[in-house]
Amino acid sequence: MDDFRQGLAEALRLLASGERDVWGVVLLSLRVSLSATLVSLTIGVPVGATLALSRFPGRALLVGLVHTGMGLPPVSVGLFVSLLLWRNGPLGDLRLLYTPTAMVVAQAVIAAPIVAGLTHAAVQALDPRLRLQLLALGASRVQMTWWLLREARLPLIAAIVAGFGAVISEVGAAMMVGGNIVGETRVLTTATVLEVGRGNYDVAVALTIVLLALTYSVNMALTVLQQRQRRP
Amino acid sequence: MILATTTSTQDSGLLDVLVPMFEEQSAYEVKPIAVGSGAALELGERGEADIVLAHSPAAEERFMAAGFGTRREVVMFNDFVIVGPEDDPAGIATVPSAADAFRAIAKTQAPFVSRGDDSGTHALERSLWETAGVDPAGSWYQESGTGMGDTLGIANERRAYTVSDRGTFLAQRDRLDLRVLSEGDRALLNVYHAITVNPDNGRRVNVDGGTAFLAFLLSPEAQGAIAEFGVDRFGEPLFTPCAGNVCAVDSATPTASPAASPAP
Incomplete structure (x- = not known):
């Protein structure tokens, strides 16, 4: 328990002194993971809603694929994104490897299936009569989808929470495509790995505490949003 | 400019001293990627790095023999x-x-x-x-x-x-x-060599950046910083600078004479 107490003290000291560029690392973690979550929403919500609302051959196979994607190992995603972004790789012209943008791309790939899978479940769980009613009221397909998503907002916010949680906590992809470069691509998880490798356990515990506090703040904001909109 | 290097240079904190020094005196922005020596050489071979700082002499000699590197210089040892x-x-x-x-x-x-x-x-x-x-x-x-x-x-x-x-x-x-x-x-000698990557390894090897970093590593400023590194924390330096193989630790160099004191 001493390690934890020391870590807590070290966390407060780091945040107060701003040593090791800890605020820069915190802000980058937040920026990368929030951007990745946003990108994953713009992909995952339409895909999830479409899978829930349309009927076409092979749909079950696609749903199964999305569900598999919900458990994609971050290190595998990091590896594939690296292979694509390498200077001599297919997308080498973009010069993105070892940049925060590459980290956003990899994390969006990790979060998108989670958002899609949970959106699919949320929309499919709605009462089918609601859909018929909306169509009967003359809603266009886009309007109908919009209202259904509104109706499913509680589980949809849970999807955002799950997507964000998956990416803020992952280290494999961030390390591989970011490179853990100080001042550029070092985020809380990769900094923690580095400090463990250096044997600086107090700093590693401190960074973990900061990461948990950050995740809690973001999730509190989402929870407030979720609960505030809840009307009887 | 991508520097593929072994983890010990990062974990010890040496890179945190050398990289900012180099960036201050040159126009290059360094991206140090710390992996094992084997992986660092692999990145060089694929043209995904511009310079490799490694401590795996036999693998480095194979790397040079295969033509993947242009220059290989002793930087330091411990x-x-x-x-x-x-x-x-x-x-x-x-x-x-x-x-x-x-x-x-x-x-x-x-x-x-x-x-x-x-x-x-x-x-x-x-x-x-x-x-x-x-x-x-x-x-x-x-x-x-x-x-x-x-x-x-x-x-x-x-x-x-x-x-x-x-x-x-x-x-x-x-x-x-x-x-x-x-x-x-x-x-048990642990010799670190820097190798500039052959531009033929890939389309985008930054030859000038790699060459500039190699010159920097061998410069008196960098060698001095290496000699001092760790003294404040451990009371002894972690690495001994050895540009130009002046300490004769490089076994590949036929002129090598017995090192005065291999252990730092």
Whole structure:
């Protein structure tokens, strides 16, 4: 328990002194993971809603694929994104490897299936009569989808929470495509790995505490949003 | 400019000193990627790095022979140490050479933790087994597959022997019950070379950036910073600068004379 107490003290000291560029690392973690979550929403919500609302051959196979994607190992995603972004790789012209943008791309790939899978479940769980009613009221397909998503907002916010949680906590992809470069691509998880490798356990515990506090703040904001909109 | 390097230069904190110095005096922005020496050379071979800083001489010589590098220069050295539990169950503290120490460990089947990750340290360890004439296998020989810091932690928990570069061991000795039991053998020299990557390896190798960083590493400023690095924290330097192989640690150089003092 001493390690934890020391870590807590070290966390407060780091945040107060701003040593090791800890605020820069915190802000980058937040920026990368929030951007990745946003990108994953713009992909995952339409895909999830479409899978829930349309009927076409092979749909079950696609749903199964999305569900598999919900458990994609971050290190595998990091590896594939690296292979694509390498200077001599297919997308080498973009010069993105070892940049925060590459980290956003990899994390969006990790979060998108989670958002899609949970959106699919949320929309499919709605009462089918609601859909018929909306169509009967003359809603266009886009309007109908919009209202259904509104109706499913509680589980949809849970999807955002799950997507964000998956990416803020992952280290494999961030390390591989970011490179853990100080001042550029070092985020809380990769900094923690580095400090463990250096044997600086107090700093590693401190960074973990900061990461948990950050995740809690973001999730509190989402929870407030979720609960505030809840009307009887 | 991408620098592919071994983890010990990052974990020790040396890069945090050298990279900002270089960036201040040049127009290049350095992206240091810290991986094992094997992986660093692989990145160079694929043209995914512009300069490689490694400590795996045999692999580096193969790299050069295959034409993947243009220039290879000694930058600095320190030494490896064989560490183990204080009571030294295999009795390696009293044998003359590192190979004898390895033979003693194998003979008593005392637990040994290997990096197992194709790093420079792992390559050195395998060459020592070869010199000792032992093919390490059995439940006493374990592969950690992790970096030096984690491997030292595992050896500590299991009361096992392992090989570490002196810098990483010094940086972590406060939390370890392990002791340096065998040191000073010339076979334990740990020489770091910088290699500029051949532009033929890939379309986008930054030749100028790599060449500039190599020149910087060999410059008096950088060599001076290497000589001072670690003195404030450990009371002794972690690396000995050796640009131009003035300390004659490079075995590939035929003019090498016995080093005055290989151990820093």
